[in-house]
Amino acid sequence: MQEMQEETSQPDPDAAAIEATHRAYWRANLRLMGWLLAVWFIVSYGFGILLVEPLNEIRVGGFKLGFWFAQQGSIYVFVVLIFLYAWKMNRIDRKFDVDES
Amino acid sequence: MDLQTWTYLIVGLTFALYIAIAIGSRVKTTRGFYVAGGHVSPLANGLATAADWMSAASFISMAGIISFSGHDGAYYLMGWTGGYVLLALLLAPYLRKFGQYTVPDFVGQRYYSKQARLVAVVCAIFVSFTYVAGQMRGVGVVFSRFLDVEIGLGVLIGMGIVFLYAVMGGMKGITYTQVAQYCVLIFAFLVPAIFISMSMTGEVFPQVGFGSTVLDGSGRDTGVYLLDKLDGLHRELGFAAYTNGKKETIDVFFITAALMVGTAGLPHVIIRFFTVPRVRDARLSAGYALLFIALLYTTAPAVAAFARTNLIETVEGQPYASMPEWFHNWENTGLLAWVDKNGDGLIQYAPGGAFGKMPGDKSLKLVRDPERGGLGEPRYANPKADGPNELYVDRDIIVLANPEIARLPNWVIALVAAGGLAAALSTAAGLLLVISASISHDLLKNILMPGITEKQELLYARMAAGVAVCIAGYFGVNPPGFVAQVVAFAFGLAAASFFPAIVLGIFSKRMNREGAVAGMVVGIVFTAAYIIYFKFVNPEANSSAHWLFGISPEGIGTVGMLLNFAVALSISRLTPPPPESVQRLVETIRVPR
Numbered sequence: 166m167q168e169m170q171e172e173t174s175q176p177d178p179d180a181a182a183i184e185a186t187h188r189a190y191w192r193a194n195l196r197l198m199g200w201l202l203a204v205w206f207i208v209s210y211g212f213g214i215l216l217v218e219p220l221n222e223i224r225v226g227g228f229k230l231g232f233w234f235a236q237q238g239s240i241y242v243f244v245v246l247i248f249l250y251a252w253k254m255n256r257i258d259r260k261f262d263v264d265e266s
Numbered sequence: 267m268d269l270q271t272w273t274y275l276i277v278g279l280t281f282a283l284y285i286a287i288a289i290g291s292r293v294k295t296t297r298g299f300y301v302a303g304g305h306v307s308p309l310a311n312g313l314a315t316a317a318d319w320m321s322a323a324s325f326i327s328m329a330g331i332i333s334f335s336g337h338d339g340a341y342y343l344m345g346w347t348g349g350y351v352l353l354a355l356l357l358a359p360y361l362r363k364f365g366q367y368t369v370p371d372f373v374g375q376r377y378y379s380k381q382a383r384l385v386a387v388v389c390a391i392f393v394s395f396t397y398v399a400g401q402m403r404g405v406g407v408v409f410s411r412f413l414d415v416e417i418g419l420g421v422l423i424g425m426g427i428v429f430l431y432a433v434m435g436g437m438k439g440i441t442y443t444q445v446a447q448y449c450v451l452i453f454a455f456l457v458p459a460i461f462i463s464m465s466m467t468g469e470v471f472p473q474v475g476f477g478s479t480v481l482d483g484s485g486r487d488t489g490v491y492l493l494d495k496l497d498g499l500h501r502e503l504g505f506a507a508y509t510n511g512k513k514e515t516i517d518v519f520f521i522t523a524a525l526m527v528g529t530a531g532l533p534h535v536i537i538r539f540f541t542v543p544r545v546r547d548a549r550l551s552a553g554y555a556l557l558f559i560a561l562l563y564t565t566a567p568a569v570a571a572f573a574r575t576n577l578i579e580t581v582e583g584q585p586y587a588s589m590p591e592w593f594h595n596w597e598n599t600g601l602l603a604w605v606d607k608n609g610d611g612l613i614q615y616a617p618g619g620a621f622g623k624m625p626g627d628k629s630l631k632l633v634r635d636p637e638r639g640g641l642g643e644p645r646y647a648n649p650k651a652d653g654p655n656e657l658y659v660d661r662d663i664i665v666l667a668n669p670e671i672a673r674l675p676n677w678v679i680a681l682v683a684a685g686g687l688a689a690a691l692s693t694a695a696g697l698l699l700v701i702s703a704s705i706s707h708d709l710l711k712n713i714l715m716p717g718i719t720e721k722q723e724l725l726y727a728r729m730a731a732g733v734a735v736c737i738a739g740y741f742g743v744n745p746p747g748f749v750a751q752v753v754a755f756a757f758g759l760a761a762a763s764f765f766p767a768i769v770l771g772i773f774s775k776r777m778n779r780e781g782a783v784a785g786m787v788v789g790i791v792f793t794a795a796y797i798i799y800f801k802f803v804n805p806e807a808n809s810s811a812h813w814l815f816g817i818s819p820e821g822i823g824t825v826g827m828l829l830n831f832a833v834a835l836s837i838s839r840l841t842p843p844p845p846e847s848v849q850r851l852v853e854t855i856r857v858p859r
Contacts, residue, residue, distance in 0.1 A: 227477035227491030232509045235340035236567040247354040251549035263859045
């Protein structure tokens, strides 16, 4: 609430534009985070814990799939998620012109 | 060269390296001491974070824990890696932008309150001390097993090394020794694992060998998958299948969550992200850190399965007289013991214990008889346990004896000793810095003696680090009996206190002092009370029948975290919003530039 009042009391168009950009930047960040955390949850808590038994019916080479996700696969996905986040965020930073020089 | 000489040589070389780095990275400013001047590259920070994070327990005990619990070991694997995703997405970049020195710094400024800072300081010190005692103990144990040095002397040597680089070089010295320590520990872990994978499955990568078919003694493919073979062996001996879970799903879910969130909330991990120059470096170095951690964490379960198969095949149903040399070596350390219950001279391995506790002991400790049995085997004063099992195996043997079981050369075995020491020392140093900064920066400079100059603060920081090394060393030599029990505390408390306070501080502009303090207090009190009740007050009741919703004390930190979030969010809506300046601070940390 307070935020809104502040905005109306500040007539400076540049400040308002910057604030709007920052808000859009934050939304883009939250959207990306939401997707990545959903994948994070599905591979670990989903495949590795809650669905481990049905997935264990599927075999890939010598692994039961649920067991593989619990002891190997989820970790690989975690690594990919962080690098993906770092790469995507660099692009989002540049797009909204908030990147560090 | 014999094993002893190799071990002295390799451990000596690594120690000389750490000392050289310590001398090369002395610091003169508090910024240098607390955050290495903020000049650490993302790659170096990733390496240092990985060493900081992987403790004596990760290196020595984790593969063994998995080896004896099979599928259920997964919650350690997922819990101790998945936390980095939370760290990278929810905490690291914003705390880097905030750009102070400690976690209580953030809590204190974001919640404009010395009380909040004090709560954070107490938690940081408590969490770090519980952790560091175990590391010092680990140093002593490695020394005593590999170098025949008294545990006490081993701890003292470890203290001396850490003292040198932590007190002189602060975060800068710690960072660059951790980089070296990571290289030592990962090499020491991977070399035996790769050898064993090649000899058992013909695959170079243990992660692939884990899911491949096993070779027979002459190197021909048997066409049987390793994990199927292991499940088969387990069935024959009456164990539950290796690849099936035994714990309740709800408990596994909550333990995994507590470990993940606790990992993300541990101060010694968080402060590593203050050392990189930019926000984008913080994100990238979290990726590097997890990549380097994953190298060990995806190898460990493979080692666990190889070692378990190897162990069962070598001992089960075999005559004691035909046991190889390593068996006797490890009998001498007390990590392996055999009692011939049925007098047939063969080793029977089955579920259940081999020995009972000595009268008056709380946990199983083997007591050697001076006399040996008819086959030359050591005998023990302990009563025999009921059931057919005749073999006692300590889980640490899986990593420590692995190279010998696989008949690897002596230098590889010596390497394992150096790796265990590197893992323990690197984690100890990171924790000591948290304790030192909490005292000199948060307690003295920001609460008790705000007038001190930077020079004085730096002196206090060095003194605090020195005192903390001594206290940690004392606990390493005289471990309090409750150390094993309080490890659950470290993660539970980090999960129930720091994590929600920091996340809300970044993601909720409306979060205020009243909400954050109430949330932290409720989270801590609830989690601590639950753990203390089941671990100390009424340990007999520590079983799923009495647990809240079937959640064990190890997993209760997750509930504490949820309570913290709920209390903080509701109280903050009933109390005045934070001041304008704090709301602007939140806006600033959300944007990299």
